[in-house]
Amino acid sequence: RKEVEQDPGPFNVPEGATVAFNCTYSNSASQSFFWYRQDCRKEPKLLMSVYSSGNEDGRFTAQLNRASQYISLLIRDSKLSDSATYLCVVNRNNNDMRFGAGTRLTVKP
Amino acid sequence: GAVVSQHPSRVICKSGTSVKIECRSLDFQATTMFWYRQFPKQSLMLMATSNEGSKATYEQGVEKDKFLINHASLTLSTLTVTSAHPEDSSFYICSARETGLLEAFFGQGTRLTVV
Numbered sequence: 001r002k003e004v005e006q007d008p009g010p011f012n013v014p015e016g017a018t019v020a021f022n023c024t025y026s027n028s029a030s031q032s033f034f035w036y037r038q039d040c041r042k043e044p045k046l047l048m049s050v051y052s053s054g055n056e057d058g059r060f061t062a063q064l065n066r067a068s069q070y071i072s073l074l075i076r077d078s079k080l081s082d083s084a085t086y087l088c089v090v091n092r093n094n095n096d097m098r099f100g101a102g103t104r105l106t107v108k109p
Numbered sequence: 110g111a112v113v114s115q116h117p118s119r120v121i122c123k124s125g126t127s128v129k130i131e132c133r134s135l136d137f138q139a140t141t142m143f144w145y146r147q148f149p150k151q152s153l154m155l156m157a158t159s160n161e162g163s164k165a166t167y168e169q170g171v172e173k174d175k176f177l178i179n180h181a182s183l184t185l186s187t188l189t190v191t192s193a194h195p196e197d198s199s200f201y202i203c204s205a206r207e208t209g210l211l212e213a214f215f216g217q218g219t220r221l222t223v224v
Contacts, residue, residue: 032211043115043202043215044153087153097143097204097213101152 003027004090006100014108017078021103023071023088033064034089035073038102044087047073078107111137113205115216122193122223130188130219132203138183139205143213144176147200159186183208193223 006023013019025033033050048055050062050071061074071088088100112135122128132142141160145153157173159165159180167173180186186205190197200220204213 034212041200041220043218044204046212046214049212091211096158097206098155099145099153 002101004088004098004100006086006088007103008101009103009105011103011105012108013078013105015078015080017107018074018076019078019105020075021073021086021088021105023073023100025069025071025088025090025098027090027092028069030069030090030092032091033071034091035060035062035071036087036089036099037084038087039084044099047086075105078105080107080109083107111135111205111207111214113139113203113214113216115203115219117219118217119220120222122221124194124223125192127189127191128193128221130190130201130203130221132186132188132205132216134184134205134207134214137205137207139186140183140208141206141213142180142186143204143206144178144186144188145202145204147202147218153202156188190221193221195223198222 004025035047036044037047038044050064054063059076063072083106085102085104087102090098114133116131144156147153156171157165157167159178161180165178177189202218203216206213
Protein backbone atom coordinates (compact mmCIF):
# COMPACT_ATOMS: atom_id res chain seq x y z
CA ARG A 1 0.00 0.00 0.00
CA LYS A 2 1.32 3.46 -0.88
CA GLU A 3 2.02 5.77 1.99
CA VAL A 4 -0.09 8.57 0.53
CA GLU A 5 -3.03 7.73 -1.70
CA GLN A 6 -5.24 10.06 -3.66
CA ASP A 7 -8.29 9.86 -5.87
CA PRO A 8 -6.83 8.96 -9.25
CA GLY A 9 -9.01 11.31 -11.25
CA PRO A 10 -9.10 12.84 -13.73
CA PHE A 11 -11.88 15.16 -12.69
CA ASN A 12 -13.55 17.07 -15.51
CA VAL A 13 -15.91 19.72 -14.23
CA PRO A 14 -17.67 22.78 -15.67
CA GLU A 15 -16.77 26.28 -14.57
CA GLY A 16 -18.49 27.19 -11.35
CA ALA A 17 -18.70 23.63 -10.08
CA THR A 18 -17.61 22.50 -6.64
CA VAL A 19 -15.10 19.68 -6.59
CA ALA A 20 -13.55 17.71 -3.74
CA PHE A 21 -10.35 15.70 -3.61
CA ASN A 22 -9.53 13.09 -1.02
CA CYS A 23 -6.25 11.79 0.30
CA THR A 24 -5.42 9.09 2.82
CA TYR A 25 -2.12 8.43 4.52
CA SER A 26 -0.91 5.26 6.16
CA ASN A 27 1.54 6.50 8.78
CA SER A 28 -0.30 7.57 11.91
CA ALA A 29 2.81 9.40 13.11
CA SER A 30 2.54 11.91 10.27
CA GLN A 31 2.80 15.39 11.59
CA SER A 32 1.93 17.95 8.95
CA PHE A 33 -0.01 18.06 5.76
CA PHE A 34 -0.18 20.18 2.63
CA TRP A 35 -1.82 20.54 -0.72
CA TYR A 36 0.34 21.53 -3.66
CA ARG A 37 -0.69 22.17 -7.24
CA GLN A 38 1.37 21.28 -10.24
CA ASP A 39 0.78 22.66 -13.70
CA CYS A 40 1.84 20.64 -16.70
CA ARG A 41 5.62 20.41 -17.01
CA LYS A 42 6.16 22.80 -14.10
CA GLU A 43 7.28 22.43 -10.51
CA PRO A 44 4.74 21.97 -7.70
CA LYS A 45 3.66 25.09 -5.86
CA LEU A 46 2.34 25.21 -2.33
CA LEU A 47 -1.41 25.76 -2.34
CA MET A 48 -2.14 25.55 1.36
CA SER A 49 -1.23 23.87 4.58
CA VAL A 50 -3.82 21.68 6.25
CA TYR A 51 -4.56 22.34 9.91
CA SER A 52 -6.32 20.07 12.37
CA SER A 53 -9.22 22.49 12.75
CA GLY A 54 -9.65 22.83 9.00
CA ASN A 55 -8.77 25.96 7.12
CA GLU A 56 -10.05 28.05 4.27
CA ASP A 57 -8.33 30.28 1.75
CA GLY A 58 -10.80 31.97 -0.56
CA ARG A 59 -12.47 29.28 -2.64
CA PHE A 60 -10.30 26.54 -1.19
CA THR A 61 -11.06 24.60 1.98
CA ALA A 62 -8.78 21.96 3.45
CA GLN A 63 -9.71 19.51 6.16
CA LEU A 64 -7.84 16.94 8.19
CA ASN A 65 -9.21 13.94 10.04
CA ARG A 66 -6.40 12.40 12.06
CA ALA A 67 -8.54 9.55 13.37
CA SER A 68 -9.33 8.39 9.85
CA GLN A 69 -5.95 9.54 8.45
CA TYR A 70 -7.74 11.47 5.78
CA ILE A 71 -7.24 14.88 4.17
CA SER A 72 -9.52 16.67 1.79
CA LEU A 73 -9.47 19.71 -0.47
CA LEU A 74 -12.64 21.42 -1.60
CA ILE A 75 -12.67 23.91 -4.44
CA ARG A 76 -15.77 26.06 -4.83
CA ASP A 77 -16.79 28.03 -7.90
CA SER A 78 -14.15 26.39 -10.09
CA LYS A 79 -12.26 28.58 -12.53
CA LEU A 80 -10.55 27.59 -15.76
CA SER A 81 -7.26 28.51 -14.08
CA ASP A 82 -7.83 25.85 -11.43
CA SER A 83 -7.01 23.19 -14.01
CA ALA A 84 -3.91 21.43 -12.69
CA THR A 85 -2.79 18.37 -10.80
CA TYR A 86 -3.35 18.58 -7.05
CA LEU A 87 -0.84 16.83 -4.85
CA CYS A 88 -1.41 15.72 -1.29
CA VAL A 89 1.77 15.92 0.79
CA VAL A 90 2.44 14.38 4.17
CA ASN A 91 5.38 15.04 6.47
CA ARG A 92 6.34 12.25 8.81
CA ASN A 93 9.06 14.33 10.36
CA ASN A 94 11.33 17.22 9.50
CA ASN A 95 13.34 15.09 7.12
CA ASP A 96 10.55 13.54 5.16
CA MET A 97 7.95 14.68 2.63
CA ARG A 98 5.79 12.16 0.87
CA PHE A 99 3.69 12.99 -2.15
CA GLY A 100 0.54 11.37 -3.38
CA ALA A 101 0.33 10.53 -7.06
CA GLY A 102 -1.83 13.58 -7.66
CA THR A 103 -5.32 14.16 -8.93
CA ARG A 104 -5.76 15.89 -12.23
CA LEU A 105 -8.48 18.49 -12.53
CA THR A 106 -9.74 19.98 -15.76
CA VAL A 107 -12.22 22.81 -15.54
CA LYS A 108 -14.12 23.35 -18.78
CA PRO A 109 -16.01 26.39 -20.01
CA GLY B 110 6.88 32.31 -0.66
CA ALA B 111 10.54 31.46 -0.49
CA VAL B 112 12.54 31.21 -3.70
CA VAL B 113 14.39 28.11 -4.80
CA SER B 114 16.48 28.30 -7.94
CA GLN B 115 17.40 25.18 -9.88
CA HIS B 116 19.89 25.14 -12.70
CA PRO B 117 20.02 24.17 -15.51
CA SER B 118 16.38 24.09 -16.53
CA ARG B 119 17.08 21.85 -19.47
CA VAL B 120 20.07 19.74 -20.45
CA ILE B 121 20.82 17.29 -23.21
CA CYS B 122 23.83 15.06 -22.74
CA LYS B 123 25.43 12.07 -24.36
CA SER B 124 25.11 8.63 -22.89
CA GLY B 125 27.95 7.89 -20.49
CA THR B 126 28.58 11.47 -19.44
CA SER B 127 27.77 13.04 -16.09
CA VAL B 128 25.42 15.93 -15.42
CA LYS B 129 25.33 18.19 -12.38
CA ILE B 130 22.15 19.92 -11.26
CA GLU B 131 22.23 22.72 -8.72
CA CYS B 132 19.54 23.69 -6.27
CA ARG B 133 19.86 26.97 -4.39
CA SER B 134 17.68 28.56 -1.76
CA LEU B 135 17.94 32.26 -2.56
CA ASP B 136 16.43 34.01 0.42
CA PHE B 137 16.52 31.48 3.21
CA GLN B 138 18.70 28.82 4.77
CA ALA B 139 17.65 25.28 3.98
CA THR B 140 18.68 22.62 6.43
CA THR B 141 16.90 19.99 4.38
CA MET B 142 16.65 19.58 0.64
CA PHE B 143 14.79 16.92 -1.28
CA TRP B 144 15.43 15.54 -4.73
CA TYR B 145 12.62 14.10 -6.82
CA ARG B 146 12.28 12.56 -10.23
CA GLN B 147 9.15 12.64 -12.33
CA PHE B 148 8.58 10.64 -15.48
CA PRO B 149 5.91 11.79 -17.96
CA LYS B 150 2.39 11.52 -16.59
CA GLN B 151 3.66 9.98 -13.37
CA SER B 152 3.90 11.24 -9.83
CA LEU B 153 6.86 12.81 -8.11
CA MET B 154 9.13 10.13 -6.74
CA LEU B 155 11.39 11.03 -3.86
CA MET B 156 14.96 10.04 -4.65
CA ALA B 157 16.81 11.27 -1.61
CA THR B 158 16.77 13.65 1.31
CA SER B 159 19.85 15.65 2.12
CA ASN B 160 20.77 17.56 5.23
CA GLU B 161 23.49 20.16 5.23
CA GLY B 162 26.81 18.71 6.24
CA SER B 163 25.77 15.07 6.30
CA LYS B 164 25.27 12.23 3.88
CA ALA B 165 22.08 12.05 1.93
CA THR B 166 19.44 9.45 2.73
CA TYR B 167 18.43 7.59 -0.41
CA GLU B 168 15.11 5.95 -1.08
CA GLN B 169 14.99 2.26 -1.75
CA GLY B 170 15.94 1.46 -5.31
CA VAL B 171 17.88 4.68 -5.89
CA GLU B 172 21.57 4.05 -6.51
CA LYS B 173 23.63 6.39 -4.37
CA ASP B 174 26.73 5.87 -6.51
CA LYS B 175 24.84 6.89 -9.60
CA PHE B 176 23.01 9.87 -8.15
CA LEU B 177 25.55 11.75 -6.11
CA ILE B 178 24.13 14.36 -3.77
CA ASN B 179 26.15 17.02 -2.04
CA HIS B 180 24.61 19.48 0.40
CA ALA B 181 27.69 21.45 1.27
CA SER B 182 26.05 24.63 2.53
CA LEU B 183 22.74 25.83 3.86
CA THR B 184 21.84 27.30 0.48
CA LEU B 185 23.16 24.80 -2.04
CA SER B 186 22.59 21.15 -2.85
CA THR B 187 23.78 19.43 -6.00
CA LEU B 188 22.68 16.25 -7.72
CA THR B 189 25.12 14.64 -10.14
CA VAL B 190 23.80 11.98 -12.46
CA THR B 191 26.87 9.90 -13.26
CA SER B 192 27.31 7.84 -16.40
CA ALA B 193 23.90 8.89 -17.62
CA HIS B 194 21.85 6.55 -19.78
CA PRO B 195 18.74 7.22 -21.87
CA GLU B 196 16.56 5.69 -19.14
CA ASP B 197 17.75 8.44 -16.80
CA SER B 198 15.96 10.97 -18.99
CA SER B 199 13.40 12.57 -16.71
CA PHE B 200 12.30 15.73 -14.94
CA TYR B 201 14.40 16.23 -11.82
CA ILE B 202 13.08 18.62 -9.18
CA CYS B 203 14.55 19.79 -5.92
CA SER B 204 12.77 21.27 -2.98
CA ALA B 205 14.09 23.04 0.07
CA ARG B 206 12.73 23.52 3.51
CA GLU B 207 13.68 26.53 5.58
CA THR B 208 15.13 25.73 8.97
CA GLY B 209 12.35 25.53 11.52
CA LEU B 210 9.51 25.53 9.00
CA LEU B 211 7.51 22.62 7.64
CA GLU B 212 6.51 23.57 4.13
CA ALA B 213 8.94 23.13 1.28
CA PHE B 214 9.41 25.15 -1.88
CA PHE B 215 10.41 23.78 -5.23
CA GLY B 216 12.95 24.68 -7.81
CA GLN B 217 11.83 25.05 -11.39
CA GLY B 218 13.00 21.56 -12.29
CA THR B 219 15.57 20.24 -14.75
CA ARG B 220 14.52 18.37 -17.81
CA LEU B 221 17.29 15.90 -18.58
CA THR B 222 17.50 14.16 -21.93
CA VAL B 223 20.22 11.58 -22.45
CA VAL B 224 20.89 10.70 -26.07
